[in-house]
Structure formats: C-alpha cells, structure tokens
Amino acid sequence: MDDEALTIGTSPLRCLLLAIENRELARFSSGLFYSGARMARPTKKIDAAALIGETALVRAAIWQNGRAVVAAIVTEATNDAALLPDKAIALVSLTAFPAGAPSRLMLDVPLYSGPQDGATLPAAWLKG
Structure with a gap:
C-alpha cells in the first residue's frame, strides 16, 4: 500500500480504518494520533x-x-x-x-x- 496515497487528501479516521484493515497500524499510528490531537478542542476546566x-x-x-x-x-x-x-x-x-x-x-x-x-x-x- 502506498503511504503517500493514504495521507494526502484522506481524513485521519479513514487512514486509521485503512491501516487496521491491512494490519499496518504500527506504521501509521504515531502520525494519526498526533494530527488528531492538534485538532481537538481545548479542555474546559471543570471538576x-x-x-x-x-x-x-x-x-x-x-x-x-x-x-x-x-x-x-x-x-x-x-x-x-x-x-x-x-x-x-x-x-x-x-x-x-x-x-x-x-x-x-x-x-x-x-x-x-x-x-x-x-x-x-x-x-x-x-x-x-
């Protein structure tokens, strides 16, 4: 599978699903979770x-x-x-x-x- 085809123009969720399908999660996981963390809303301070x-x-x-x-x-x-x-x-x-x-x-x-x-x-x- 071509790594470039998975990352350009493809959502992080779609990349994760494709990686799991092909059992190649280890190759993609660090980049996916890093890009997902940048898009998350800031946490609100409430107990x-x-x-x-x-x-x-x-x-x-x-x-x-x-x-x-x-x-x-x-x-x-x-x-x-x-x-x-x-x-x-x-x-x-x-x-x-x-x-x-x-x-x-x-x-x-x-x-x-x-x-x-x-x-x-x-x-x-x-x-x-």
Whole structure:
C-alpha cells in the first residue's frame, strides 16, 4: 500500500480504518494520533466529580417538545473533551423530576453554562 496515497487528501479516521484493515497500524499510528490531537478542542476546566449531587435544570423533547424546563439532580458526570458537544462544559447523567410524572433517568445530557436556545435538545444547565 502506498503511504503517500493514504495521507494526502484522506481524513485521519479513514487512514486509521485503512491501516487496521491491512494490519499496518504500527506504521501509521504515531502520525494519526498526533494530527488528531492538534485538532481537538481545548479542555474546559471543570471538576466533574464536583457536579455530582448538584441541582440542574433540563429541557428535553419528551416534555412539551422541549418547551418545559424540569428540575434534575446530577448523578454522573464527565468532562472528557472528546465526548463533549460544542459549548458544553460536561456530559452528565441525571435524574429528572417532572411535575405530575414519575422521575426519569437521563443519560449523556450535555451540561451548558446557561440556558441554550430551543433547538438544542436535550440540554441541561446548573440551577444558579
């Protein structure tokens, strides 16, 4: 396989898949991971462990198509930059308590620094 054909005009993910297919991962891995690290977003400074037990507000499509805001408690959190959507400060699991309905466990909800527009669903932010 031609190394030049894999690196010019080919995405790093495609190069990785081709390398794995051909069992030539060792030859390509250092360059792929280096180029991928340069493109990553900078990590946001927030302690994920400190978020556990915090009160948050959440908006999701299951409550009035995202128009209702529901109180929730954060049960798990991560701030791994590779998993975060744009503008999110953490990815959380939470237990939501909608009025007049049973509580609901929600996984992998982006936590933002404040309320987001109506198009961003689901979205959670700390009650401040």
